Every structure is written in C-alpha cells, then in structure tokens.
Amino acid sequence: MKKNIVPSGHPKNEVAIVKTYADTLLQTMREPFLVLNSSLKAVYFNKPFERRFRLKRKSVIGISIAEMGELRFADSEFLKRLRLVSKTGKGFEAYELRLKCGHRGNCIFKVNARGLRLPKDALKNISSAAVKFDGSKFILLGFEDISEKKIFSEQFSITESRFRKLFESAKVGILVLDALTGEVLDVNEHSVKMFGYPLPEVLGKRVWELEAVKDVKQAKNALKQLQNNKIVRIPDMPLKTKDGRTLHVEFASNVYGYNHLKVIQCQLRDITDKLRAQEALRISEERYRRIFDEGVLGMAISDRQLHFIKVNRRFCRMLGYSEKELKKRTFKDISHPASLEKDIRNIRLMLDGKKTSYQTVKRYIRKDGEIIWANTHVNYIRGGNGQSDFLQALVEDITTQKTAEIKLQINAAKYRGLYDSISDGIVRFDLQGKFLECNSSFRKMLGYSMKNLGKLSYYQVTSEKNRSAQDARLKEQVLKRGYTNLYEESFIKKDGGELSCEAKLWLTRDSQGKPESVWGVIRDVTRRKMTEAALQSSESKYRGLYDSIKDGIEMTDVHGRFVESNKAYQEMLGYTDKELKKMTYHDITPEKWRDIELDILTNQLLKQGFSGEYEKEYIRKDGTVFPVSSRLWMIRDEKGHPIGSWGIVRDITERKKIERLKDDFASLASHQLRTPLTGTKWLVETIQDGQLGPLTQKQKEYVDNIYQTNERMIQLVSDMLDVIHLESGKVAFAREPVPVCEVLDNLIVMLKTAAEKRQVKIVVDCGRLHSPKIVADSKRLQTVLECLVSNAIEYSPTGKDVFVEVVEEPDTVSFIVKDSGIGIPKAEQEHIFERFYRASNAKSQKANGTGLGLAIAQMLAKEMGGLITFKSEEGKGSDFILRMPVRGRPKTD
Amino acid sequence: MKRILIVEDEVFLVQVLQDNLASAGYEIDTAQDGETALEKLRVCCPDLMLLDLLIPKIDGFHVLETVRKDTRLKSIPVYIISNLSSDTEIKRALDLGADGYYIKSEHPIKEIVGIVIQRLEKGKIEECREPRTCPGV
Known part of the structure; x- marks a missing residue:
C-alpha cells in the first residue's frame, strides 16, 4: 500500500484525515456536526450540517467559523469558548447560540463542543502518503436546533403568566385537567373558595372522583367529548360544597394543546343566585298570571300610546269585547267621553313621570253601547331591561251599585219634591184626630199656618154633620181594614169657606203592630166641580148649535169610520146615527172620487x-x-198623532143646478143669440157693398145705423159671455213669464187700424233696456191692455197721441195708459168699473160702448193678482194704471 | 172652376154666403145637416169646405173627424164657421184638424170671402189657432 504522507498543518490534509476518520462515524449522525481545527477553521462537516446551514463545501472547508454563513453571527463569547476548547481540549455543553436566520429571525442552537485529538495511528488506514501527524487538536461541534422549542417555551411562559394571572384573579372557578387522564392539574383560588375543598384534596384526583361532583356519568361523558376536541357546556350543573350545600354552576370547558400536551380547562360560574332569582321571578310571574287570568278584577295592560297589549277575561267580559277586538283598540275607544278629559290629564301626568298612579270612578262604553260604571286604578310600570314602559289598569265594575245609588238619589229627590210640590194635601193625624204633620199643599188648601194647624184636629176642620160618617169610616175601614175607599169630605177653611175634597186614608202601625196614626191624601175638587159645571153648560150650547145647523157635521176616526154626526148630516144621507156608526165615508162616496179625496187627504189634511x-x-x-x-179638519191627540177628522158638508144640488143653468145659458146665448145677429150682419154688409144695387144717401145712412146697432148687440153678447165665464171661476188662467214689451208691441199692431182711423199715435215707453217679465196669462193681459189702450184711442181727440209707459218696481210692474181725451166726470168716477155703466160724456163720444169693457178688464186684472186704478179730469184726459205683481197672483189665495 | 161646399143649417146665412162666394167666381154646393154633408162628400170632392158645428143629425165635429180620416178627403181645407166660442170647443175643432176657426158674428162677410180666395188662389195661409187674431184680408 502506498502511504500518503500528509504534511501536518495543511488543511487539505487535515480534512482528508478527519473526513476519513469521521465520515463513517459522523455521517450516521443526524445532528449537524462541524469539525474545526485549532485555528477554528472548518475541516469537516456532515450532511445534516450542509443541509441545515445550506452551505456548499467551498464555503465551509478551510473557512473560519467566524466567517461561515450564519455562524458569523455567533457572539464573541462563543468564539472565546471555542478557543478555550482548542487550547485545553476541554469542551462545553449546551451553549445557547443565537444566530440570525434570515427569514426566520432568530435561530437558537444548543451547541455541544468537544475537543478532539486524533491519535497518531488514526491515519493508519488512510492513504499511503506518509503523514507526519502529531495528532492535531480538533473541535467537534454538535448543533441542536432548539429554535422552535425555545420560542415555544418563551411564548408559553408569557401565556403561562397571563393565564396564571387570570387563573388566580378570576371570579369564576377554573379547573385545569390533564386531557388524557382527567386528572386535576390545577384549580384556582376561586374554586377553592366556592367549594371549600382545599387544594391537596383535589389535585391529582380524576375529575369524577371529586367529592363535589354529583353526577359521575355526566363528568365522564364530558371528558370523553373533550378528548374528542369538542367544547362542552352544561348550563346547570349541581355540585356539592364541602359543607354540604348544593351549588348550581354553569359549566364550560374546552381542550387545548397538542399530543401529549393536551389540557382541559373548565370554567365554573356560580349561578345559584341567578337560579334563585329566576325561581323567585317565575313564582311571582305565576302569581301575577293567576291574579291576571282568574282574578275578580278586570285587568288591562296598555303601551304608552294606550293600545291594549294584554287584557284578562274579566275585563273582556266587562266590556263585551273579545281579547282580539280589544287589542285593536285603545283606552280612549272604550271610555265614555265625559270621563275622558280627566283620564287624559292623569295619563299625561303619568307619561311625563309626574305621577305613578291614579284612581278614578268613571264610565266605559261596552261593545253593545251600554254604559258601565267602574272603579279604575291605573299604574305606570317601567319596563326596565330595555323593555318599554306600560300602563296597568285594575278595573272594578260598580255599575249595579252606581245605578242603585243614582236611582236612590233620584228617588229621594223625587220623593222630596213630590211631598212638597204635589198639589194634593198629605196629612197625618193620631187616632184622636190631632194633626201630627202635613205638607204645604194641605196648609194652603185650608189657609192655616203650620203652627195653627198643629193645634187642631181633623174634626175641627170638618163639618159636624159628617161626624157619624167619619166615626164609622174610622172603625170599619181604617182600623179594621187598614185603609178607606175614596170618599168625599167637606173641609172648613180658616176663612170659613167650604172646600170640597176627595180623600183616602191609611193606617200606620208601630213596631209592635199597634195602630199608631192615620195617613191621608186630600184632593181639592172644588175647581173640578166648577169646571164640570161650566163644561156642561157649554156642552149644551154646543149641542144646540150642532143639531140645528143646516149644514152636515161629521166626525170620523183614522179609518174613516163615523164617530159622530149631526141631524142635518143624517137627514142628508137618509141614514140613522146608529147606521152611520157602522159605516165609513167610503161607503157613501162613489168610486170616482176616491183618488181626488186621497190626494186632498195627503196633500192638504195631513x-x-x-x-x-x-x-x-x-x-x-x-x-x-x-x-x-x-x-x-184634522183631529190630533196630545202627542200630535192624527186620531180622526171632522168636516162640514153642504148639499149643493141647488147650486149645481143654477150653475148648469148658467152654463147652458152661456152656450145657448153664444149660439142662439149670435146666429141671427150674424145673419143681420152679413146681409147688411152685402147691401152696404152695393151688391144689390146702389143706395141713396139716406138709404146708406139708415143701413149704416142698422149695421152699427147690430154690431153693438154682437159686442154685448160677447161681453156678457165673458163676464159669465169669469164669474163661474171655471176659466183657467195661465201662469207663465210674459215678456211685457212684446205684448205691447203686439197690441200696437192690433190697434193700428183703429188708431189710424182717429189719427192717433200710440207711443210706448217700455222702461229701461231689458224687457221685464211678469208671471201672468199673456192672452188675458193683452185683453186688459187692449181695453185700456183702445179706450184711450176712442176717447182721445183726433190727432192727439196716446202714451203707454211701463214702470218697474221691486215687486210690481205698472202700465200707465195716458190720454188727453174727454176724461171722466168726478161724480161718476166711482161707478166706471160697474157693469153696464157708461159715463154720461162717453155716450156722446162713442155711441156703441157696452159698458162692460172696464168691468171685464178689472175682473181679469184681479184674477191675475193685479189692479186697475185711474186718475182723470173731465176735458183734460185720463191716466189708467194697471199694476201687476211680478211673481203673479199668490198661490195661497 | 173651384168648388166650395158650405155646411150650415141657417138658411139666410147660407144665402148670404152663397151669393158672395158665387160672385167671387166659385161653384157652390150646400148641405144643411151633417148627414147631407157626408153624402155630398162621398160624391167628392170640393176644393174647400166651410163647416158650422151645431148642425142637425151629425154635428160638425163628427163631419170634420170623418173628413180627416178619409184618404180622399183629408187634404181638403176646412174652415169652421161657428158661433160657439168656448176655448174647449175651439181647441177641439183645431185638434181635429180644422184649418181655421172663425166666430161668425165677429167677422164681416167680406173677410170670410177673402180668406177663401186667399186659400184657394194663393195656397195655405198661416195656421190660425187664435180665432180673434186670424189674418184677414
């Protein structure tokens, strides 16, 4: 294996070393780790660190912590500590490091630091490069992000303290329970006070195990609901206090927190008093309702506007309305107008707050219109609690008492009035006859004063002759029966005069039933007797007249049945009085008169x-x-109702006969007399015409005379007929508005020829602009005016004019016809309207006047409600004045 | 030549009327009672009729009524010449269809003749309902 020799002090090499060493160890760690060298430069970091601080490799490795991302915000104390670690190798625990975290604000880390020495042979498994490594000092930093926890706990402590404050000072009981177990975690001061259980007795117990809890099942259910994150509210939860009382609480609880940190918070509000108050209210309401619904008094509640809100049954019955009907009405609707003014005054005082109640005796009007009297007590009640104020009335029906009271008052007054004002004498005397008391009428009747009468007895004011009768009466009637029949008694007045009376007596007894005194009512009948006598004499007078009169007198009742009739009537009809009394006037009147009579009955009689x-x-x-x-004539009773009628009936057979004769004569005259007159007229005209040959002067003269005489006869017959017609009264006169000036115009046309013959002009002055109208018969008016104007023409000298002037006054129109003709001699003036009268100077002027013209004219004028008067001087002329009423002849004539 | 029927019971009045009307150039026929009048009318037809009311057998009112109901006769002008002067009688005659009513004693013979001439030569004159004011010649 090739060995890398890593020169010490070269970061790159250190990184490699640590990385190799640390990778396997540290990469499995979840927390962010950072390894610094002794110069506080980063040589290693794990993936969580990378993620957490979001730093790329190049920003970390070889960078000093003081310059690394967010860590550059580390405070100096932190760096100091780090250097210490580097020097001493001794680390530190739980250093709170606050860093700015960008958008998150502050980040808080719990930093653990460890000095780290890598052993010499730590590099054994590393690359072949030979490394002279003396074992560097490294710092291993572990970061625990406690930001959230920290913030949470800080906030928690804030809330906690707030909560604590509330908890302790609350006036409600607060209980805190563990949500999971239901154990009481905490109770506040108030709860302790409320229930009296000291804290140790409560804490740690499960809520349903508490002695206070009465309903265990309820408590367990509540817990279950709360555990399911539901809010539980129990409006009335009864709980026991330590000293055995029951408290009612309003229970509200909710749960908060999360996971294993869930707590249940319960609030307990003591509602015992509230409940007690509610109960008291309920009871009082119940009591009120009882009184209201079943009480003896009428009760009504109205708002400030006096609309009925609530009424009890009694009130409804009192007034005769249903509850519904009353609710549509106001207090004013049911009150009698006489009482209303006082009510309104008092109510106003209450509404203004100046009074809280008033009481009155007043009248109400029931639905059926009847009046009731009631004692009424009205209270003003404040609503409170945002409810509106209202008026409460207690109404007690006292109609029967009141009516009785009123009746009694009336009766008392009546009786008092009666005793003193009655015209009969009321008297009381003892069994010996001595007067005990009497009213003023009795004293007046006898003419004694009270003092004097008191000294007298009944016997002293009555005649001796009646003594035995009086004694008998006292014994048989008064004492035995207790009262007398009506009897006649003569009293002796103070002045000695006699007083005829009717009397009646009653016995009074004392409390043991023994006869005590005698009451009497005495009526003065002297006047009556006199009236009766007078009546009888007038009655006989009347009877005499009734039976002897020639006209029939009859009396019928409302059905037309004969009640009475005189002899003349009976004889007229040929029936006896008895027979007539079974008949009605229908029975003696022919059918055809029924309608006319009915009309007269309704339009005139009634x-x-x-x-x-x-x-x-x-x-x-x-x-x-x-x-x-x-x-x-109608007969009525005292009340004015018709009870019958009486009438005077005259047999007019004779009158009718005469009338018929007159009519016959009239038509006879008109035809029989006129026919020969016409014959003469036409025959003579034919001769005058020359149709039968020429006439000598003398012959013409004679023929003309015959003609004129004949004409006179014709005129006479005509005039006489007019007079007869007018007198019979059967002529119908029209009533219509007649335009006066037009009538005069027509007249002028008609009289044109006559006027021209005498070379007379008719000058008409028809008043002002408008043509006056009068109500009259236009034809007849024309006739009257024609008479006056033609007379004026006839008796005027030739060439002299005739004037017709129309004068208007408020109610009359006058026609003044003026001529300057022969006039009327003074001595004869009073006769000129007489029939057939012709003034002495008239005959010389006009041979063939009939003397009927003015008579007829005056009759016509009067018939139309007017009158003709005149002013005349012989030789100078005459003014004839026709005065006509504007509105025509009055209808009631 | 126009023909006139005179219905009048007084002989001397008939005489005068006849003479006057004939000299005016008319043919005259006469009847002295209602029955004769109707007979004459059946034969037909005068151009004008002068009719009295109080005539024997059938009175003038009935004659007038008959004339006015007969289609052949109803357009013949009929003038009443009578001495009956009550308003009822005048009204009755005029209502029955008389063309005029003249109270004999109040009109000269010439006036009567004039009315006839006017009617026959010049046609219908103004209807006359007020006898005393009927237009004359």
Whole structure:
C-alpha cells in the first residue's frame, strides 16, 4: 500500500484525515456536526450540517467559523469558548447560540463542543502518503436546533403568566385537567373558595372522583367529548360544597394543546343566585298570571300610546269585547267621553313621570253601547331591561251599585219634591184626630199656618154633620181594614169657606203592630166641580148649535169610520146615527172620487191640518147620488198623532143646478143669440157693398145705423159671455213669464187700424233696456191692455197721441195708459168699473160702448193678482194704471 | 172652376154666403145637416169646405173627424164657421184638424170671402189657432 504522507498543518490534509476518520462515524449522525481545527477553521462537516446551514463545501472547508454563513453571527463569547476548547481540549455543553436566520429571525442552537485529538495511528488506514501527524487538536461541534422549542417555551411562559394571572384573579372557578387522564392539574383560588375543598384534596384526583361532583356519568361523558376536541357546556350543573350545600354552576370547558400536551380547562360560574332569582321571578310571574287570568278584577295592560297589549277575561267580559277586538283598540275607544278629559290629564301626568298612579270612578262604553260604571286604578310600570314602559289598569265594575245609588238619589229627590210640590194635601193625624204633620199643599188648601194647624184636629176642620160618617169610616175601614175607599169630605177653611175634597186614608202601625196614626191624601175638587159645571153648560150650547145647523157635521176616526154626526148630516144621507156608526165615508162616496179625496187627504189634511173646500158626491141610503161640497179638519191627540177628522158638508144640488143653468145659458146665448145677429150682419154688409144695387144717401145712412146697432148687440153678447165665464171661476188662467214689451208691441199692431182711423199715435215707453217679465196669462193681459189702450184711442181727440209707459218696481210692474181725451166726470168716477155703466160724456163720444169693457178688464186684472186704478179730469184726459205683481197672483189665495 | 161646399143649417146665412162666394167666381154646393154633408162628400170632392158645428143629425165635429180620416178627403181645407166660442170647443175643432176657426158674428162677410180666395188662389195661409187674431184680408 502506498502511504500518503500528509504534511501536518495543511488543511487539505487535515480534512482528508478527519473526513476519513469521521465520515463513517459522523455521517450516521443526524445532528449537524462541524469539525474545526485549532485555528477554528472548518475541516469537516456532515450532511445534516450542509443541509441545515445550506452551505456548499467551498464555503465551509478551510473557512473560519467566524466567517461561515450564519455562524458569523455567533457572539464573541462563543468564539472565546471555542478557543478555550482548542487550547485545553476541554469542551462545553449546551451553549445557547443565537444566530440570525434570515427569514426566520432568530435561530437558537444548543451547541455541544468537544475537543478532539486524533491519535497518531488514526491515519493508519488512510492513504499511503506518509503523514507526519502529531495528532492535531480538533473541535467537534454538535448543533441542536432548539429554535422552535425555545420560542415555544418563551411564548408559553408569557401565556403561562397571563393565564396564571387570570387563573388566580378570576371570579369564576377554573379547573385545569390533564386531557388524557382527567386528572386535576390545577384549580384556582376561586374554586377553592366556592367549594371549600382545599387544594391537596383535589389535585391529582380524576375529575369524577371529586367529592363535589354529583353526577359521575355526566363528568365522564364530558371528558370523553373533550378528548374528542369538542367544547362542552352544561348550563346547570349541581355540585356539592364541602359543607354540604348544593351549588348550581354553569359549566364550560374546552381542550387545548397538542399530543401529549393536551389540557382541559373548565370554567365554573356560580349561578345559584341567578337560579334563585329566576325561581323567585317565575313564582311571582305565576302569581301575577293567576291574579291576571282568574282574578275578580278586570285587568288591562296598555303601551304608552294606550293600545291594549294584554287584557284578562274579566275585563273582556266587562266590556263585551273579545281579547282580539280589544287589542285593536285603545283606552280612549272604550271610555265614555265625559270621563275622558280627566283620564287624559292623569295619563299625561303619568307619561311625563309626574305621577305613578291614579284612581278614578268613571264610565266605559261596552261593545253593545251600554254604559258601565267602574272603579279604575291605573299604574305606570317601567319596563326596565330595555323593555318599554306600560300602563296597568285594575278595573272594578260598580255599575249595579252606581245605578242603585243614582236611582236612590233620584228617588229621594223625587220623593222630596213630590211631598212638597204635589198639589194634593198629605196629612197625618193620631187616632184622636190631632194633626201630627202635613205638607204645604194641605196648609194652603185650608189657609192655616203650620203652627195653627198643629193645634187642631181633623174634626175641627170638618163639618159636624159628617161626624157619624167619619166615626164609622174610622172603625170599619181604617182600623179594621187598614185603609178607606175614596170618599168625599167637606173641609172648613180658616176663612170659613167650604172646600170640597176627595180623600183616602191609611193606617200606620208601630213596631209592635199597634195602630199608631192615620195617613191621608186630600184632593181639592172644588175647581173640578166648577169646571164640570161650566163644561156642561157649554156642552149644551154646543149641542144646540150642532143639531140645528143646516149644514152636515161629521166626525170620523183614522179609518174613516163615523164617530159622530149631526141631524142635518143624517137627514142628508137618509141614514140613522146608529147606521152611520157602522159605516165609513167610503161607503157613501162613489168610486170616482176616491183618488181626488186621497190626494186632498195627503196633500192638504195631513200636511196643513185642514183642507180647502172641495166638491164630491154622496150616495144616499136610497141609492141616489147628489153633489156636496166638503171641508175637513184634522183631529190630533196630545202627542200630535192624527186620531180622526171632522168636516162640514153642504148639499149643493141647488147650486149645481143654477150653475148648469148658467152654463147652458152661456152656450145657448153664444149660439142662439149670435146666429141671427150674424145673419143681420152679413146681409147688411152685402147691401152696404152695393151688391144689390146702389143706395141713396139716406138709404146708406139708415143701413149704416142698422149695421152699427147690430154690431153693438154682437159686442154685448160677447161681453156678457165673458163676464159669465169669469164669474163661474171655471176659466183657467195661465201662469207663465210674459215678456211685457212684446205684448205691447203686439197690441200696437192690433190697434193700428183703429188708431189710424182717429189719427192717433200710440207711443210706448217700455222702461229701461231689458224687457221685464211678469208671471201672468199673456192672452188675458193683452185683453186688459187692449181695453185700456183702445179706450184711450176712442176717447182721445183726433190727432192727439196716446202714451203707454211701463214702470218697474221691486215687486210690481205698472202700465200707465195716458190720454188727453174727454176724461171722466168726478161724480161718476166711482161707478166706471160697474157693469153696464157708461159715463154720461162717453155716450156722446162713442155711441156703441157696452159698458162692460172696464168691468171685464178689472175682473181679469184681479184674477191675475193685479189692479186697475185711474186718475182723470173731465176735458183734460185720463191716466189708467194697471199694476201687476211680478211673481203673479199668490198661490195661497 | 173651384168648388166650395158650405155646411150650415141657417138658411139666410147660407144665402148670404152663397151669393158672395158665387160672385167671387166659385161653384157652390150646400148641405144643411151633417148627414147631407157626408153624402155630398162621398160624391167628392170640393176644393174647400166651410163647416158650422151645431148642425142637425151629425154635428160638425163628427163631419170634420170623418173628413180627416178619409184618404180622399183629408187634404181638403176646412174652415169652421161657428158661433160657439168656448176655448174647449175651439181647441177641439183645431185638434181635429180644422184649418181655421172663425166666430161668425165677429167677422164681416167680406173677410170670410177673402180668406177663401186667399186659400184657394194663393195656397195655405198661416195656421190660425187664435180665432180673434186670424189674418184677414
């Protein structure tokens, strides 16, 4: 074998030596190893070192440790120690070396150093090169990376101290257990205090072995869960204390740590008091609920806005609503408006915090509208705990008491009022007749004062003659029966006058039942007697009239049945009083009048209490029908309800006959009289026309006269017919708005020829701009105006104008017709509206006037609600004024 | 030549009417009661009729009604000449279809003639419902 001689002191050689020697040994090591020579230069390193420090060979071998990678951060102390090792050969153990580790921050190594001397013959197995090796001193360094452990333990001690602080100062009990075994590792001060078991009795025991634990199974289960990394929470765990009490705790525990370092931490919160409080609350709530649900009082809870939140059954029944219905309502909805003002005031004080309660007696309105009285006590209760405040009302129904109270008050007042105000005398006297008490009416009746009456007896104020009757009455009725019948008694007033009375007496007894005194009610009937007498006399007067009058008087009830009728009525119909009382007026009225009568009943009788005079027919007992005119009046009772009607009925057969005659005459006249007049008219016209040959002057004169006379007759017949028609009242007058100025315009057209004949102009002044309208019959109005204007034309001198002026006033329109004609003599002025009257000077002006014109005009005017007046002076002219109401003739005429 | 039927029961009135209308150039036929009037109408057909109301046998109202219901006769102008003057009677006649109503005693014979001429020569005059104001000649 070739022997390498390795010169000492050459690193390369040293490396080789150590490498060879060390490789087999050191490569099997897991820890990083480094070998330094005496000058602290690296000569060997193992793979773990390479890996750990991430150094390549060239950065290690021959490099001083002080300059090697991370190791250059080694502190000086470390290097000193190393040099010492090199010198002395003595190593060191467990040197903590802190190095900067790049991204990891600090690395901490536990370094063991060993001096290493290689024996001379260590090189025996190495290469052939002869090496003079005196055995160098080497340092063998072993590195144990304790970075994590260190950091961990540092952090642990921080946490540990924090934990410790908490542990000891906590107001909850804390237990630390070994997760694996369940043994108690630690308990804090508070736990000891809570349970009273000293530390030695607890530590080391398994948790379920503790005396405190009542439920062993529960404890074991909890442990199992915790071991499975679950959190365990037991809201109520009962535990025993040393002195035998039971504590309730809220148990919470969790597990932390890893592998063999797992611990279980338990927290125990004493909830005994909390539980006790909860129980107390539950009991009080239960009590409250009982009172609320089953109590005798109505209870209601509302929010600050007075909405009902909760109501008890009694309250619901009191008010007649269901709970649901009440919850939709407020306190205001069920309170009587009269009580509401006071309530609101008080509630406001409570809401503002100025009061905590108030009490009142008030009224509520039930669902069915009835009113109840209730004693109400309202409290304001603070919610606390974030809950809102509310109002609680206790309501006691006192309706029956209240109603009774009110009734009693009323009765008392009534009775008091009655005793004093009753017009009857109330009196009490003893069994000897001496007056004991009486009311003011009795005193007034007799005219005595209280003092004087007190000295008198019943016998002293009544006549001697009645003595025996009085005694009998006392014995037979008062004492035996206890009361008397109504009897008549004459009292003697203070002034000596007599008082006729009706009386009734009652007996009163004392507590043992012995007769004690007599009560009496005395009624003054003198006035009544007088009234009765007066009534009788007037009654007979009336009776006389009733029976002798010629018109029929009848009275029917609401059904039309005859209640009463006078002789004339009975005779009119041919029935007796008895027979009539079985009949109704329907029975004696022909069918065709039913509707008209019904109309009169509803529109006149019922509405205004009476009817106007209306015509109808009656059927006599013998079946004949005759015309009557009737007028009815309503009869009502004290309350105003109709109870019947009475009427006056007149047989108008004669009147009707006359009317018919008049009508017949009218139509007769119109035809029979006019026909010959027409004949004459036309025949004469034909002659005048010259159709039968020429006439001499004298013949013409005579023929003209015949014509004029005939015309007069025709006019007379016409006028008379008008008068008859108007008088019969059967003429219908229209009621419509008539444009006044148009009527006048028409009139002018109509009278044009007549005016031209006399060379008279008609000047019309129809007022201001607008044409006034009046309610009237336009045809008739025209007739009236025609009469006035044609008169004006007729009696005017030729060439002189006639003026028509229209004057408007608030309620009337006046037509003033002015002429400057012959006028009317003063003495005759009062007659000109009379029928057939012609003024003396008129006849000379116009031969053939009828004297009916103005009479008819005035009748027409009046029929329309107007009137014709005039101003006239003979020889100067006349002003005729027609005044018409704007709104027409009043309907109620 | 146009033909006029005069229905009137008073002889002297018929006389006057006939004379006046004939001299105006019309052919005249007369009837003195309603029955004769209807007979004459059946033969047909006058150009105009003057009709009184109070006539024997069948009164003027019925004659008028019949005329207006007959298709051949309904367009014949009929003027009522009567002395009945109540509003009801006038209304009744006009409602039944009379072309005019004249109260004899109030109109000169000439006026009557004029109306007839106007109607026959110049056609229908304004409808006349107010007898006293009916247009004259």
